[in-house]
Amino acid sequence: MLGWLKQYRRGLLAGDISAGIxxxxxxxxxxxxYAMVAGVPPVAGIYASxxxxxxxAVFGTSMTQSVGPMAIISLMxxxxxxxxxVAGSGLYTVLAAQLALLSGVVLLACGLLRIGFLANxxxxxxxxxxxxxxxxxxxxGQVSTLAGADLPRFHVPSLMLGGASLALLLLxxxxxxxxxxxxxxxxxxxxxxxxxxxxxxxxxxxxxxxWLDLNVRTTGAVPAGxxxxxxxxxxxxxxxxxxxxxxxxFMIFLISMSAAQALALKxxxxxxxxxxxxxxxAANIGSALSGGFPVTGSMSRSAVNFSAGxxxxxxxxITAALLAIALVAPTGWLxxxxxxxxxxxxxxxxxxxxxxxxxxxALRYDRGDALALVATAAGVLAMxxxxxxxxxxxxxxxxxxxxxxxxxxxxxxxxxxxxxxxNIERHSGGTAPGLLLLRIDAGLFFGNVEAVNQxxxxxLAARPATRDLVLVLSAVNAIDTSxxxxxxxxxxxLRHRGIGLHLAEVKxxxxxxxxxSDLLARLNGKIYLxxxxxxxxxxxxx
Numbered sequence: 001m002l003g004w005l006k007q008y009r010r011g012l013l014a015g016d017i018s019a020g021i022x023x024x025x026x027x028x029x030x031x032x033x034y035a036m037v038a039g040v041p042p043v044a045g046i047y048a049s050x051x052x053x054x055x056x057a058v059f060g061t062s063m064t065q066s067v068g069p070m071a072i073i074s075l076m077x078x079x080x081x082x083x084x085x086v087a088g089s090g091l092y093t094v095l096a097a098q099l100a101l102l103s104g105v106v107l108l109a110c111g112l113l114r115i116g117f118l119a120n121x122x123x124x125x126x127x128x129x130x131x132x133x134x135x136x137x138x139x140x141g142q143v144s145t146l147a148g149a150d151l152p153r154f155h156v157p158s159l160m161l162g163g164a165s166l167a168l169l170l171l172x173x174x175x176x177x178x179x180x181x182x183x184x185x186x187x188x189x190x191x192x193x194x195x196x197x198x199x200x201x202x203x204x205x206x207x208x209x210x211w212l213d214l215n216v217r218t219t220g221a222v223p224a225g226x227x228x229x230x231x232x233x234x235x236x237x238x239x240x241x242x243x244x245x246x247x248x249x250f251m252i253f254l255i256s257m258s259a260a261q262a263l264a265l266k267x268x269x270x271x272x273x274x275x276x277x278x279x280x281x282a283a284n285i286g287s288a289l290s291g292g293f294p295v296t297g298s299m300s301r302s303a304v305n306f307s308a309g310x311x312x313x314x315x316x317x318i319t320a321a322l323l324a325i326a327l328v329a330p331t332g333w334l335x336x337x338x339x340x341x342x343x344x345x346x347x348x349x350x351x352x353x354x355x356x357x358x359x360x361x362a363l364r365y366d367r368g369d370a371l372a373l374v375a376t377a378a379g380v381l382a383m384x385x386x387x388x389x390x391x392x393x394x395x396x397x398x399x400x401x402x403x404x405x406x407x408x409x410x411x412x413x414x415x416x417x418x419x420x421x422x423n424i425e426r427h428s429g430g431t432a433p434g435l436l437l438l439r440i441d442a443g444l445f446f447g448n449v450e451a452v453n454q455x456x457x458x459x460l461a462a463r464p465a466t467r468d469l470v471l472v473l474s475a476v477n478a479i480d481t482s483x484x485x486x487x488x489x490x491x492x493x494l495r496h497r498g499i500g501l502h503l504a505e506v507k508x509x510x511x512x513x514x515x516x517s518d519l520l521a522r523l524n525g526k527i528y529l530x531x532x533x534x535x536x537x538x539x540x541x542x
Contacts, residue, residue: 002058004312015309020318022192022308023066023301027323029202030301030349032219032334033342034069036145037138038077038293039087040096042219042337045069046327047227048100048292050320052283057313060279061272062260064310066301066319067283071350072134072385073252073296075141079385080244084237094232095241096293101231102238102245103294104284107253111277116253123399126392127254128358129373133380133388135353138346145343148216158216161208162340165201169348172197188307195304198345205341206333219342222334226327227290247389248294249281256280256297263306300352368399407442409455412472412531419532421472432539434467436460437531441475446482453486466499468538472531474505484517491524500525504534 031045038044049068056067077096078087085092110116144150146166148158176197180190209216257276264271280296287295305315326334362370372395380388412421413429421437422429431437436459440452460466479487494501502525506514514520520527528534 004063005314008312008314012311012314015311016315017318019305019308019310019315020322022196023305023310023315024319024322024326025196025199026301026304027068027319028326028334029198029337029342029345031069031323032337033346033349034071034074035293036339036342037071037141037346038069038074038096039081040077040093040293041088042342043222043327043334044093044096044292046323047290048287048295050226050323050327051286051290052292052295053313053316053320055286056279056283057317058279059275059282060313061270061275062264062297062302063267063269063312064263064302064306064315065256065260065297065313066305066316067256067280067297068295068301069293070255070296070298070301071138071346071353072131072255073248073294075134075138076244076248076251076385076389077293080241080248084240091234093291094234095237097231097288097291098233098237099241099245099248100284100292100294101233101288102241103249103252104281104286104288106245106249106281107277107284108281110249110253111274111279111281114274116273116277123369123372123396125358125362125369125373126376126396127258128355129376130380130388130392131353131355132359132373133377134385135350136377136381137385138350142343142346145217146340146347148340155216157214158338158340161205161214161216161338162344165205165341165344166347168201169198169344172201173348173352192304192308195300195307198348202337202341202345205338206336209338210336214338217339218335219337219339220335222331224327224329224331226324227292229289230291231289244386247386249284251389252280252284252294252296253277255299259297259299259302262299263302266306300349368402372396372399401447404442404445405447406451407440407448409452410439410441411459412437412439414532414535419530421531421535432535434465435470435535435538436463436466436468437470437472437535439472439474443476443478444483444486445478445480449483449486452483453490456490460499468500468502468525469494470502470504470528470531470534470538472504473507473510474531476510477507479510479513484514484519488519488522491519491522495524500538502526502528502534502538504528504531 027049028046031049032042035042035045053067056065077099080099081092081095085095146162148155172194177190177194180193181187185193208214209218253276257273260271260276284294287293359370359373362373375395376388376392379391410423413424413427413431414421415427415429424431438456438459442448444452491501501523506527
């Protein structure tokens with residue numbers, strides 16, 4: 001806790017102050033926009049941006065992570081609460097805070113139990129598919145707000161203001177940073193300036209609405225003052241919120257770790273996954289206590305924090321302090337923020353999440369991963385966010401099990417003039433009459449032992465003159481009880497057929513386990529230290 005504060009130096013302060021100011025300017029429109037996605041009052045987005053980063057600064061291990069509202073988590077919140085209450089109602093707001101509380105408790109418990117490693121089972125292609133599907137759902141959900149009416153109808157002033165805001169934001173995303181660099185601004189400052197374009201567009205649109213008295217929907221009155229610390233809950237909804245809280249907690253950790261690790265690598269910093277769970281859990285509990293909704297680390301906002309010079313979590317503390325001051329000061333101007341413009345900022349923000357590089361790479365490298373990506377995105381679009389998460393987890397685990405159940409097995413041949421043995425399908429290695437060398441490239445367990453035995457049978461059937469079979473176990477890290485029985489049965493079958501079963505290059509931990517069994521004593525052959533030693537002894541047998 002607060003390890004960074006004990007080593008704080010005065011030279012770090014300037015960067016933390018500048019980053020704190022920049023992210024605060026970014027957070028006001030972004031936080032309110034993501035609150036709209038979640039279905040809660042816009043001011044809740046600012047509430048969720050004050051206490052959570054302060055708490056994360058105490059418990060978290062990332063120096064530049066920016067914790068607060070985030071598009072995907074807001075969408076999952078809306079999907080979870082939509083069937084339970086009317087968006088924007090008092091009950092809905094209570095349930096949003098209650099969902100943050102449950103998600104925080106889940107994360108905190110996972111951190112204390114040290115099970116952060118479970119996030120590793122969610123593959124990157126599946127995560128990319130979930131992000132793409134969620135981005136499309138979020139963007140489409142904001143179209144009616146941008147148009148000022150449910151499609152196909154539209155409100156002309158709203159559509160004009162929203163369309164103009166959307167065009168400006170898209171142009172700024174594509175061209176503002178290069179233009180600022182051409183104007184002489186250094187690249188880092190130009191990138192920050194481009195990322196602050198939404199704030200400039202929102203301010204411009206707010207001024208335009210006030211000046212021309214445009215008849216468009218605005219955020220409405222924003223309560224002045226800091227949120228009260230309390231915990232309003234609905235006892236009737238604990239069970240209904242538990243499953244969504246588990247899924248949201250999982251996604252909070254996954255998204256946050258992805259953002260934090262990317263930035264930590266740039267500074268050779270080390271993250272501790274279990275402390276991150278504790279920090280994120282405590283931050284979500286803080287959001288619940290301050291009238292917010294589930295929060296996480298944001299890749300885009302954390303990148304801005306990093307680029308603006310953040311050195312420590314003090315930058316997030318400064319951001320939270322400035323947001324608190326914005327609420328303490330007169331908030332009348334916040335009531336004039338036009339919803340079509342906020343909808344445009346959401347659409348542009350999530351369009352940046354439509355990253356297709358992972359799909360292109362997966363199509364070239366592994367069609368199975370590409371299929372999992374597309375299926376996850378389609379699941380989100382067709383069946384909803386929670387179903388998409390479940391599909392992603394099932395596909396990740398299913399792909400892992402499918403691959404583990406079909407291990408690669410190579411027939412080895414000797415490279416002429418060497419003691420190296422390679423797959424004869426890839427190299428011009430020589431084989432010996434009556435000798436079959438098979439290298440198994442995976443651990444042996446109950447899920448693949450039958451497939452291994454079947455492949456051995458196929459290779460023996462293709463080589464009826466085989467007198468000796470050598471299993472090269474250099475890539476086998478473990479053999480479970482089911483696989484042990486499978487090897488024992490294979491040994492008995494080969495004995496009856498007059499074929500010797502030999503083992504080569506058995507790893508020490510595997511040999512320790514085999515020594516505790518009866519297999520080695522009954523083995524219909526020998527154990528060789530190397531494949532070359534097995535070849536030298538068996539290849540010349542008459």
